[in-house]
Amino acid sequence: MELNHLTSESARIDAILPDKDRIRLIQRDHWYTYPRGDAVLSHMERLYQHARIDRMPNLQLIGESMSGKSRLLNRFALELHPAILDSRLDADFRPVVMFDAPTTTTSQALLQEMLIAVNAPFSVGANPTRLMAQIEKVYRRIGVRILIIDEIQHIVRGSGRQQRELRDQIKLIGNRLRISIVAAGIPEASNAFASDPQLSNRFHRLELKRWHINDKDDLKYVVAVIKSWQETCPLKKQSNLLNESIVQRIFDETGGLFGHIIDYLKIASEYAIVSGDEYIHENTFRKMGWRIPKEVEDRYFA
Structure with missing residues (x-):
């Protein structure tokens, strides 16, 4: 069987495995x-390597759902800097x-989540002061350098008093532990720190935007991802995903959101095997059962 459309030996080996x-x-x-993902990872790596100072630099990462935000965070936390359990x-x-x-949206709930994340037991009735003292002890012992808080938009859904309380708690966490904080969320979270200039000034902001087919750079980078998929996906025959009409279709049916683009290619590839x-x-695209995501439909087909 000729598998010359696959560019690596490992991909050619994968292509002869059973369908399942x-x-x-x-x-x-x-x-x-x-490039956008590399820029985020580079910035986070700078935070990771940063010297411990009184006011540590932080990052606010904003992106729509399916913009690739969670994949970047998991890449950094689980693959580039995994826990060492020995x-x-x-x-x-x-x-x-x-x-x-x-x-x-309470300080107590935030601090409890910080302890749950490292499998540290705690008293459910402990107040924020006691929880914070335990966090300082545990986090220093296990060598935490960066704290990533995803879904930070939850903060802005509380009352004005609750939002102030949580912002103050986040500030205290950074000050006490002298670690960098990455706060990530959807655009709703854009103003999570805006009303506290002291905290806002500590967070550099990066945004993961949709890809647009009319932007030459966006088109180039998405085509590169599609090409890489085509050259490594374990199908036995060559696809022609770089055809102009197919690239246009991928943009149209995913809204240019990175996560949707990858899911679209996955579902198409699965269907190619099953069929x-x-x-x-x-x-393949007509028959594979892709349903245009609501946020794409609302924006482009309303």
């Missing part, structure tokens, strides 16, 4: 280098701790 195994490979998380050590080493902001076609073509 190839589908699992397609469904896995994939990482593709692209029973021979006195304590685990967790340089990056990540968790979702609680939907209950027996073994390559992706125009009929």
